[in-house]
Amino acid sequence: MISFFRRIFSSKLGLFLTFCFIGLIAFAFATADVTSSGTFGGVTGSGTAVKIGDSKLTTSELGQSVNNAFRNEQRQNTGLDLKTYINGGGFDSVLDRLINSFAIADFGTKYGMAAGKRLVDGEIANIGAFQGADGQFSEENFRRALQQQGLNETQLRDDFTRNLLADQLLTTAGFGAAVPQKLVVPYASLLLESREGQIATVPSVAFIDNKKPAKAALEAFYAKNASRYTIPERRTIRYALFEKSRFNDKIKPTEKEIAGYYNLNKPRYAASETRNLNQVIVPTEAAAKALVAKINGGTSLDQAAKSVGLSAAEVGSISKADFANSASQAVANAAFAVRPGAIAGPAQSALGWHIVKVEAVKQIPARPLDQVRTEIVNELTRSKIEEAMAELTVRLEDEFADGSTLSDVAKAEKLKVESTPALLANGQNPNDQNYRPIPEMERILPIAFAVEADSEPQIVEIIPGQQYAAVDVDDITEAAPPPLAQIEQLVTRDYMLDQGSKKAKAVADKIAKAVSGGTSLAKAIADAGVKLPNPERISATRADLARQSQQGQVPPPLSLMFSMAQGTAKSLAAPRDQGWFVVVLDKLNRGDASKRDDLLTATKTQFKQVFGNEYTAQFIEAMKADIGVKRNEDSLAALKNQLLGGN
Known part of the structure; x- marks a missing residue:
């Protein structure tokens, strides 16, 4: 149903629907592979393409955004070339989206709205490309992504600020749109x-x-x-795979490192005691003392708790330090001072007064170095191999940045260089329908098709922390028909x-x-x-x-x-x-939906969405009129011509 109405109103909604998902930075990073290097088309210069209020959209920013959008579309449609994309409206669509983004942000700033630094920080931390293997924000990944995308932190923060302001302004623009019943009935009847x-x-x-x-x-x-x-465009890719396992037989911790690790973690290997505990927590000391008296009189902990409308909770096997963290030091001291089977307390924590029964005590003897040597060696080996792998990838990136070739690096690191036939962006070989790329190509291809012909080799993470590939584009065959x-x-x-x-x-x-x-x-x-x-x-x-x-x-x-x-x-x-x-x-x-309440309700809901989108689109136009938009048509024409390969 919604597709039907969208077709009816498509001419009115074009502007809004191109902007609606306020994901400009996801558009620029997540969908264009932040691990890519440079832009396609050789856009140079940074003159003003459009002046929006007090802000300026440069030709460099616009060109980069057009290239990112094109590469994203090309991954879905491998037969698409840049000329077709631009002539099909891609350039104008990206331009409109960016103008809208700048206009909304300038309008919000003009009338006192703001997106705070902490809010921007939170949005940046949620971008997957900026996260490490543990799923947390990685400063190293963040800096590398910015460098490879040709952005600086200020640009990135400006983008997020604009998007957050847009989110605040547009959310309520179309809220509560009213739809006349006389309009709903004819369109609902059309469906019948x-x-x-x-x-x-x-x-x-x-x-x-x-x-x-x-x-x-x-x-x-x-x-x-x-x-x-x-x-479509084909690329021949040279690559060298390397894995963490290459260090397995090369890295062993020294005796000094083993002893140092043991001494640093002595509390872990010292003698310890855990206790299996059950407890009841009551709000007042008087109630706790009365409950203890009842238990000492022969009532079990469970029965005593039930008599006052509570229930005993099983803490399980726990150390004194952990119990102190979850309750309080006073409660832990009491629970670890009595013999097995005894009742400890009452003792106070922030939750109330604890009555604790010690069900069992387990003594864990101290473990000398000889006993835990294997465990320490494994831990140190794992840590040192991870560190060596991280150092290797950084070193290779630095060597590529300094001008080393893939062959140079492969020879020095004893890596085997493989080469693919000329492949499409989806990994197919148009000259061999039976060709199947290696599984690692799923991660390699997006990077290989994002870089320019003269770009330095790239390090591509295949399996996080485990497997990587050094990748170079050996040859690019431009999209062209074969000889007749x-x-x-x-x-x-x-x-x-x-x-x-x-x-x-x-x-x-x-x-x-x-x-x-x-x-x-x-x-x-x-x-x-x-x-x-x-x-x-x-x-x-x-x-x-x-x-x-x-x-x-x-x-x-x-x-x-x-x-x-x-x-x-x-x-x-x-x-x-x-x-x-x-x-x-x-x-x-002809259909008649006048008595079909279900259909009328559904149609009205769809119309509310359409009307809301229209109100939002009109609001964007009003904001642009308020702050003023001045296009530099000469710069825009020159940029489009340059992207198309003209002089």
Whole structure:
């Protein structure tokens, strides 16, 4: 249902929906791999692209954001190239989103709103790319990510501040939108509308001339449809895998380190005692003393607790220090001063007065160094190997930054360098359909396709703390169609289908015209003079159409049938020049939702969301008008031209 209404209002909501998810920094980092290096397209300079209030959006910032957005889209659609992305509106979409972000933040600042440092810190700490293997914020990862993305901390904080201000301002903009019932009923009734019709197919193969096409005609067709055969950008990747296990036989702790670790952790190995405890906590000392007297008189701890509406809690086996931390030192002293089976207390903690029964006592003797040597060696070895692995990755990154090649580093570190064939961004080899990349490529490919051709090698974390790869892009094959000679058979087939499709269109148009003039579909097909498949009868409701639309499975002829007048026929092209459809609408059955409270309620809810989005979009426009937006069209045109590969 929501897809149906979104289509109705798409022209009004474009601005808002491009901005709605206030995730600019997630957009710039999480979806563009903060571990990538540099930007694609060689954007240089940092002139002002747009002045928004007191802020300036530079061409450098805009170019970087466009490249990040393009790379994110390219991961979903490996056939996408930068030129297609920009010409398809990608550049303008990113520009609008950034202008909105700056405008909202400037408007909020102008009228006294703020996003505090602690709030920004919290948002930054929640970004996965800035977290270490333990899931906590890592200063090292944070600095490395900023450096690789070409940002500084001030830029990052400014981005988060703008987003937080937007979150505060936009949340209530569309809240409580009212929807008139007179508007809800007609649209709810549309979902109950049903249509019945027929679909005739006019296939291109019925009109194909099997004579071999002329070379000039084939070349002209290929040139006109080159994008159909374009192979997306491919990259040859050289990589060297290395794991933590490489240090297993190289790192052993010294006797001095073992003794030092033992002395540093002597309390862990000293003699200790744990006690299995049960306890009852009461609010006053008088009540506690009365309960102790009852227990000393022969009543069990459980029964005594139940007599005053409480229950005994099992503490379990615990040391004196741990019990002092969970209760109080006074309670722990009392509990560890009596013999097994005795009652300790009452003693006070912040929770109240404790009566503790000692169920059992376990004495743990001291453990000398010889007894725990293996345990200490394992702990020290693990820690030293982790430290060595971290030092290795940092050292390799530094060497790459200083100009060392992958081959240089691999030779020095005794790593084996492997090379892939020219791969697409999804890991497929267009020249070998049976090729399967190694599992590690799932982490390597996004980085390899994010860096520029002349970028230094990258260190990619495959398994956190366990396995890494040194990665270099050896060769980049730009997106381009192959030579005609290589795919001449395929192009010849498509050319013949194209020619057949043109003839099929003429027949389909003739049939549609006849049916719209009152001729039955069967007679119009018979009069066409070509043997065609029998037409197919179809029927559906708008609710069916909306449901299929949400799943992305609406057949184009069915969609067309719901935009036609009763008793008319229209022709529609089939995909890939396969032929044409003739769609006939025989009957339209109007719906009535006036007594369908469930449908009316659902439709009203959807409209509230649509109205709220519209109010939010208008609020953004009002903020932009209030603070002023001045675009530098010359700079914007120059940047777009540069991204497209122009001078």
